[in-house]
Amino acid sequence: MNALNVAVAGLGTVGRETVRLLRARRAELKEHLGAELRLVAVADRGAAREARGLGLPASVALYRDPLDMARRAEADLFVELLGGLDAPKRFALSVLGRGKALVTANKRLLAHAWPEITGAARAGGARLAFEGSVAGGIPVLRALELSFSGDRVLGVDGILNGTTNYILSRGEEGLSPQDALKEAQILGFAEKDPAMDLSGQDAAQKLSVLAGLVTGGWLKPGTFPVTGIEAVSSRDLTFARERLGMAVRLVASLRFSGKPGAPAVEASVAPTMVPMGHPLAAVRRQYNALLVHTASAGDLMFYGKGAGAGPTASAVLADVFVLARDIRGGLPAAASTARRLALTSPDHAISSYYLRLEVLDRPGALARIADALADAGVSIAAIHQDQTSGRRSVPVMIVTHRASRGAFNNALKRILSLAAVKPEHCAMRIMA
Ligand SMILES: NC(=O)c1ccc[n+]([C@@H]2O[C@H](COP(=O)([O-])OP(=O)(O)OC[C@H]3O[C@@H](n4cnc5c(N)ncnc54)[C@H](OP(=O)(O)O)[C@@H]3O)[C@@H](O)[C@H]2O)c1
The missing domain is CATH 3.40.50.720 (NAD(P)-binding Rossmann-like Domain)
Incomplete structure (x- = not known):
């Protein structure tokens, strides 16, 4: 031929x-x-x-x-x-x-x-x-498909959406999310309608493809938790950087488990705080990266331009x-097998959390928030109240000790039902 x-x-x-x-x-x-x-x-x-x-x-x-x-x-x-x-x-x-x-x-x-x-x-x-x-x-799929054939891929953490990464990393430099989005649109890599990017759905689709490639099973969109960056504000980015030494990234994660032939996966997309020294914090502007965790080769990071002609x-x-x-070469097509993919709940995953709330200036409000966290078994590591005078509500930033995602979410639900707490809030996992 x-x-x-x-x-x-x-x-x-x-x-x-x-x-x-x-x-x-x-x-x-x-x-x-x-x-x-x-x-x-x-x-x-x-x-x-x-x-x-x-x-x-x-x-x-x-x-x-x-x-x-x-x-x-x-x-x-x-x-x-x-x-x-x-x-x-x-x-x-x-x-x-x-x-x-x-x-x-x-x-x-x-x-x-x-x-x-x-x-x-x-x-x-x-x-x-x-x-x-x-x-x-970035040649991540071929690496995942072939390069770890003698190894076991335990999980991946990826920055898979250039638009949101541009907004978050320009935000670290002091630009508001709205201005950073405009800039990305002018530069031509953010869509006119950025809803799929901002909502995390674009990253979630890519996560489905990654899960399918590694396991052979279908990680159906809509079946795993996806949070976008809409609620992340300049205040959160500044607090993360100045008080916690953290960067905020939209992290798409998979953790593989199960037995050979019966794979299981835990999947999520969410804005996440990562320590400044973490490799994902070094991924800025419209760049993408995939951190692959393997059993034998350890952690490997793939980095480069995630889109563009x-x-x-x-x-x-x-x-x-x-x-x-x-x-x-006359090679037969790879005989992929269709597998049922079991989803494991991310509720048991343990980490610290950041939570920003808008709290009405009422006596006892903070005590009730602390009670809701304590009742769910989540302890507070630090609490910070912005001294903004002349406002009916004040932003309150809370950092928790390590807790399960399920416990944190239960506490959050109760906190948001309190009369003194406004609905707008931002919650993020803090990566160790
Ligand atoms: N752009 C990127 O940076 C990027 C990065 C990674 C992956 N991708 C993927 O690559 C694919 C192509 O993206 P793109 O940015 O090149 O898209 P695009 O600029 O919109 O190009 C798609 C082309 O296909 C034509 N087309 C679509 N449906 C058609 C139909 N039913 N019959 C005839 N022509 C049709 C469109 O014509 P009309 O304009 O007339 O509709 C257009 O010329 C997408 O799946 C995208 O997700 C893109």
Whole structure:
């Protein structure tokens, strides 16, 4: 096989750069692979316009409908860079159903349709790769899939969303969350509608992909606790830095347990205080990182740009290269197994907590808050009340000793039901 045919669906930010790199690096790729990677088809609503812009030759077939291309293009390898859920799902199922290899960078597709997509790959004996779907250009998935084959991955802690990390780390430099978001939007890496990022849902989808890759099971979105950064204020960031020597990061965590063949996982996404000396505190601006905890190799950190045309296209092309190499080598597609994934509750996890409350200036209010914590078995390590005069309510910052997440949440529920405590609050785990 002297050439492998490639078809790309979606010529937006990542698709255009993927096609550009595929053509610009043709000679190097051919030398490394021992065969040419030949672009034979592209699909996009604006395929004709984009093809002109990219200077594609007439030999590249143009489709407006990706599904049409999935059914008809004579390609060995299809790349899905459409974004969204329904059209990519139809495209992926059609490609995999034909037994063709699929590369995608679509975390939403994988998180929400994991059983169908991996099931179709299995049934069709098709290859599937999705390095670009998590942490952009950082090769975390291949490392998790292959590099720890002789080891055991115990868990991961990741900064998987560039927008929220930009807001939190610029906040440390004194910028308000609102201004930091505006800045990120002007710089072009935060979405116009940042809701998925701010709410933690984007990081949660990436966590589902990571869990699926490590365990073979489906970590269904919506089944594990996800907290965004909406409640984190400049006051929290300043208090963390100046009083506690901590940085705040949106940390996506997995802890693996269970037996071989019957995996279990504890998953969460939440703003978390991390000591300034912790490797995740050194991850600033739009950068991403994944700290992998293993049984034998210890802790390893992967760091780099988590999004953008260049980093993501680099990951997509790496997938294309690896799958093409396997096809050429006649390797059978990896026989992934569909496993039921048991979820363990994070309620038993032990750590210290930070809690900021808005408390009405009433006698006995602090005592009632302390009682609620004590009744749940949570003891206070420090309490700080901001001396803001002329306000009906004052911010109160509490740091607890180590307690279970369940106990802390029980106390929090009771505290928020107190008449003297306003609903707005910020609660964060403090990483040791
Ligand atoms: N951008 C990043 O930094 C980044 C990083 C990691 C992963 N990803 C993932 O990569 C994928 C692509 O992202 P992107 O930023 O390149 O998206 P994008 O700029 O919106 O590009 C998607 C392209 O596909 C076209 N398209 C979508 N649905 C179509 C359909 N049903 N029929 C025909 N054309 C269709 C769009 O056309 P219209 O514009 O006309 O809709 C657009 O040209 C997504 O899954 C994303 O999550 C992106």
